[in-house]
Amino acid sequence: MIRHIVRKEFTDLLRDGRFRWCAAIVGVLLLVSLGSGLVETRRAEAAHTAARETARDHWESQGEKNPHSAAHYGIYAFKPRLPLSFLDQGVDPYTGTSVWLEAHRQNDFLMRPAQDATAGQRLGALTAAQVLQYLVPLLIILLAFGALAGEREQGTLRQLLATGISRRDLALGKALGVAGALALLLIPAAIVGSAAITLGSPGPAATPFARGTVLAAGYLAYFAVFVALSLAVSAWVRSARTALVALLGVWVLNGLVAPRVAVDLSKWLHPTPSAVEFARTMEREVRSGVPGIERPDRGETTARLLAEHGAETVDDLPVNVIGVYLQESEEFANQIFDRNYGDLWNRFERQGVVHEALSVAAPLLAVRTLSMGLAGTDVEQHRHFATAAEQYRRDLMRRMNGDLAENSRTGETYIATEDTWAEVPPFQYDAPSLGWVLQNRTLSLGMLGLWLVGAFLVAGSLVRRAEVA
């Protein structure tokens, strides 16, 4: 019996002009956004790879100079695009793309692509993720709002139940019918998506297939929530029209209102300092230290070095004290940077948790967080890259200061050879593993699971109690 219900629902939907039109629009948008995302990602990654090579080349061919001059010259790091970022560009347009790694300072990422776009472009970027998060649920609502309420209005619900089918099977059949119709749209999109992953973008390896599979599962769960919710509302309210209005209300709340409320709530709960305030605090702390992190004292360092080497004056030391001073001052400043940037990043992450927690009212927030996480375009993975770049900077400075300290004497004019620069290993970034991402996203995964179970339980109970006429 349930097979007949599925087949009837499926055929009905396919014959429905409204569905065909909506599905065609959503399908085209999905394919176009996949394609344009892929083109854009490959273009950006090609530009970044070229810039990365040039930057390395600049570093290696900077000529003979003092290692500290080389440290000031520094090197630029460019953020790679991960293979899945074509599906969901996430926060990438709003984080910088490049950072200058130089002596004494941890710099901010510069050049946010969004700053070059117009205000209108901020109103709605269309990525595959956005089609999946906003438009597919809408399609589901349009497919399913009349599933039970419509039958009831036409009086066919009584007939159906008279055939002896259980309400549960009826609802399940309807759900599967809707799912079948959706599959016609989603399967081609999934094939295009996997083909795109196979073609691959040249970003750092990040187990794209495993990530893609979890991503697909997450979206399927999200769609299932909407199917169940639609059926629940359709069983609950009297008319199909009321069901549609109520479901559209849910959609607006889920897609438009809740995300923005989350922004304000997160800012209110975890305020971030203004850029002026942040810079001033950092400047003050670098200048005079904070309790527990004292500015290194050159006199003390000199005394320690003299004692260690049993020397009378700095000229007798086998090391260049300037190199030692510089490294100590780097290490001091690093602690100040960790303190300030660490606090800022932690605030961002706590703000992110507010967004995730609000998914209790809007499943979009859970699936969006999950999607950005798996695509590698969330705030946490930006931090992951920023941290790796900063570690590289610190290592670079240690090498430069070490070279200065070990290969020259205090007071000497030291010029390092050109080989020194090539000996520094290039910056290699490894994207975090799937496990790392999922560990960060447990709240979203849990919320999505909760919605799935909750929506099905509610749908089940409302269908059982649905009035026949």
Next chain:
Amino acid sequence: MTLRTVLRNEWRLLRADRALALVLVVFALLFAYALANGLAWVDFQEETLAAAREGNAERVETLEAELQRIADGGQPSSPFRDPRSPSVLGGASGAQTAVLDPGPLTALAVGQSDLLPYYYDVSIQTNESSFLQNGEIENPLNLLVGRFDLAFVVVYLLPLLILALSFNVLSGEREQGTLALTLSQPVSARGVVTAKLAFRAILVMGLALGVSLLGVLFSGGFGSPGRVALWCAAVAAYALFWFTLAAWVNGLGRSSAWNATVLVGAWLLLVVVLPAGVNITAGLLHPLPSRVEMITAQREASNEAVNQRSELLARYLEDHPELAGGVAAEEANRAALAWAATDAVNRRLEEVTSVHGERLAAQQALVRRYRFLSPALLTQEALLDAAGTGDARFARFQSQVREFAERWRTFFVPAILAGEQMTADVLPALPSFRFVDEQMREVRARAAIPLAALGGLLVLVGAGAVARLRRVTGP
């Protein structure tokens, strides 16, 4: 029976309808919430700017005190930071903060003000790469989602309120069987629909405009009545567009359910799908030029500059013979050499930026053409322009900062080349920045385009509605 009777009847119906009253209350709350958000954002910006100005004043005080101390025979605190040297006084330690005060109606529309920088520290080191800096510290996730401000409520949610109130103004009467009765009176269908919609429009626009004016009142924006008028015009035109669309759809004579589906579909298409579609098209056909090449260019220029410092100085003085007299003829000082290198890098950066800027402007012009496809995009543009948080005002700020940086350089560079020493006396004579805000004339001229397009759409849809409604003579 007259139209006044229709209006009075509508008022009674509305008062009796619990659901409708609830929707209105919910919207009033959303408006209030959006306004509170906008006001909090203005407060934050103002506090930040106060801190920036205070930092600036502190810098000047420190320099003044040190210059005074040196004049009285003291030693500079660091040989690298001797404030008598013009490259120090005009450099980062003497930088002047150029600020853009929040737009007069920022409380109504946050717009681009959370993304684009609204203050810069200007010094002789300011060059094109300074304009790559980020704006305010903000979680990128929050930037991505955007703020819940009045502009958001007006563009996205207000149409839904309008459609909920008016999707069945005519079809509802027909379905209840009251249409025949109504039309048997000396009123036309057009008259009835107009009266009912006018009643609703007064309610909705009263709410939207009332909250807007309240926001203006709280944030002291009445200083620019022209902007307030533009804002109100944009809100009114957009709201009327949706009312007329509802009238037209009602005039087609279908069921209430059909009307609701079509109107919600229109909302989706015009507010959600088209702006996104426009972006996809723009991204594919006119991709934004990447800025990473600017970094490469900057590096190459500075590598060259370092290698040929003394030649650069000679060339610089050839280009600026008026400055040559001041340079100590025999031995160019270190600062002069450094400046010549800096100048060469700046020149190269300006070249790269101007090429990039042209491509960017061309691309943005193309993107902006597409806005005529969606009344939501048009309205957003008009609202942001009226509020002073759109792209134009920020671009204006940036170009004035650019000019100011040039004035700042002109003040210090001759002194650097001549190897002069400065005293506390120059401090009051330093160039200072004041943002010259847009003239109302310019704002009006700019906002006139989207408003005219919106007006044109309104007339078009209105004509369609009138033509359809004229044909409705009975149920």
